[in-house]
C-alpha cells in the first residue's frame with residue numbers, strides 16, 4: 001500500500017492558489033480572507049471523505065476517520081495551513097495535506113485501524129499580526145489560556161477573540177479542549193526541514209527526536225560617545241568595535257562546536273551618526289542547541305570572552321536573559337518505531353533534532369509526539385522558492401503511512417512496544 005503522489009501534489013498545487021501573490025509566493029496568515037477560504041475548502045473536503053469534524057476553541061480543525069474501536073483514542077497526523085507573508089507552498093500545508101493523503105489511502109484500501117486516525121490543522125502556527133506563533137497548539141495544550149487572550153488585539157485594534165469566532169472557535173470553547181487530550185494517543189507532524197542537513201548528506205528524510213531549546217538575551221554595550229575627529233584612537237571607548245568583537249566570538253564559538261547555533265540578528269547603534277563614536281550598542285543574542293547543558297556551556301564560554309573584551313576596551317557589558325526555552329525531547333518509542341519502519345522499507349533516514357519550534361513541541365506536553373522532516377532544496381523556507389522533490393515527498397509519505405500502521409499495532413494504553 002502506497003500513497004498516491006500525483007493526488008497529493010495536485011492538492012498542494014490547489015491549496016497554494018489561496019493567497020497566491022504576484023511574486024509567486026503565498027500570503028495566507030491565519031484569520032485573513034484567504035485563510036477563511038482555505039478553511040472552508042479543507043472542511044468541505046474532509047466532510048466529503050466522511051471524516052467527523054471538530055473545530056475547537058482555538059479554531060484548530062480536526063477530522064476523524066473512525067477505526068474498529070478495539071483501541072481507544074486516535075493517532076493524530078497534521079501541521080498547519082497558514083503561511084508567513086510571501087511564503088511557499090510546502091511549509092505547513094505539506095504536513096496537513098499528507099495527513100489527508102494518508103487517510104485517503106487507508107480508506108481506498110478499505111482498511112480499518114484499531115485506533116481512529118485523525119488529521120489536524122493548527123491555527124496560526126506562523127508568527128502573525130497578533131504576535132502569537134504556534135497559537136493553535138499552545139491553546140490546545142493549555143499554554144495559552146482564554147484569560148491570557150481576552151484583550152489581545154492586532155495592530156489595527158481587532159480583537160483576537162472576535163477573529164476566532166469567525167472561524168468557528170471562541171474563548172468560551174477553551175475549557176472543552178482539555179477534555180479532548182485523553183483521546184489523542186499519538187501525534188506525528190511532517191514538515192519540510194528548513195535547513196540543509198539532509199541535502200548535505202543527500203538523504204531524503206529524518207526522524208526528529210527533539211526540538212532545540214532557545215536562549216535569548218538583551219545585551220547592552222556602553223562606551224563613550226565622542227567627536228569622531230578630535231578623539232584620538234588611543235582615547236576611544238567605542239561600543240560598536242567592542243560589540244563587533246563580541247558578535248564575532250559568538251560565531252567563532254558556535255562554528256568550533258558544530259552542535260550549537262548562535263545569532264545576533266538585531267542590533268541598535270546609539271547615537272548612530274557618522275561623526276560620533278558609538279556610545280552604546282544594544283543587540284539580541286540567540287543560542288539554540290538540543291540540550292540545556294550545551295546552551296549554557298556556550299553562554300558561559302562566550303560570556304568569558306566578552307568579559308575580556310569589556311576589560312581591554314573599557315566598555316560596560318550588561319546582559320539580560322528574556323527567553324530560556326528548554327529543549328523538548330520527543331517520544332523515543334515513536335522515534336524507534338519510525339526508524340525501524342524506514343529500515344524495513346530500505347529507505348535511508350537520519351535521526352536529527354529540530355532547530356526550530358513546531359506545533360509538535362507543544363503537543364509533546366500532552367501526548368506521545370514525533371516529527372518527520374523531508375529534505376528542502378537549498379534549505380529554503382518562508383519564501384516562494386521553498387521546494388521538496390516529489391520523489392522525497394513520496395518516500396516520506398510512505399514512511400509515515402507504514403509508521404501509522406505500526407503504531408496502531410504497537411500502542412496499547414499509554415505504552416508503545418518497540
Ligand SMILES: [Zn+2]
Pocket residue numbers: 080091092125191
Ligand atoms: Zn511550519
